[in-house]
Amino acid sequence: MRISIDAGTEETFAASHQPRTSITLEGLLRTRRSSKSAIPHHPRFSFVIVWDGITVNGQPLCRNIDEMALAARLAADHGFDLSHSSLPHTPAGHTEGIASGP
Numbered sequence: 001m002r003i004s005i006d007a008g009t010e011e012t013f014a015a016s017h018q019p020r021t022s023i024t025l026e027g028l029l030r031t032r033r034s035s036k037s038a039i040p041h042h043p044r045f046s047f048v049i050v051w052d053g054i055t056v057n058g059q060p061l062c063r064n065i066d067e068m069a070l071a072a073r074l075a076a077d078h079g080f081d082l083s084h085s086s087l088p089h090t091p092a093g094h095t096e097g098i099a100s101g102p
Contacts, residue, residue, distance in 0.1 A: 002044045003028060003080070007062075008070030015062040016050075029078040045080040047071055 005025070007013035013025035051065045064071075075081075 002046055003031075004048065005029075005045045005071050005075060006048050006050075007064050008067030008074060012062055012064050012067055016064060025074070029074060029080070043080055045071075045075045 005013070005028070006016045007025055010025050013028075017023075047064075047068060049065055049068065050061045050063055052063050054061045054063075
């Protein structure tokens with residue numbers, strides 16, 4: 001199991017994922033603790049790195065680059081291992097809006 005966290009705070013999580021339900025970052029992380037018996041191996045988390053100026057399909061993404069360490073600490077505290085971190089990609093698989101790095 002891999003969960004895309006992409007945030008270290010509730011505000012960034014909500015802005016990044018724009019959930020249609022009442023899911024929160026803490027609620028998502030808590031799923032690990034409640035599912036230990038159902039998932040015997042360590043679930044993994046991923047983090048898509050976003051800085052100012054990143055867009056996908058012309059829409060700006062929420063900056064989260066300053067929250068990487070916090071997200072990793074929160075995930076580790078809840079029993080997750082890092083799966084990977086990456087740059088944002090369009091549905092066609094192209095990295096967009098990253099001409100200049102952070």
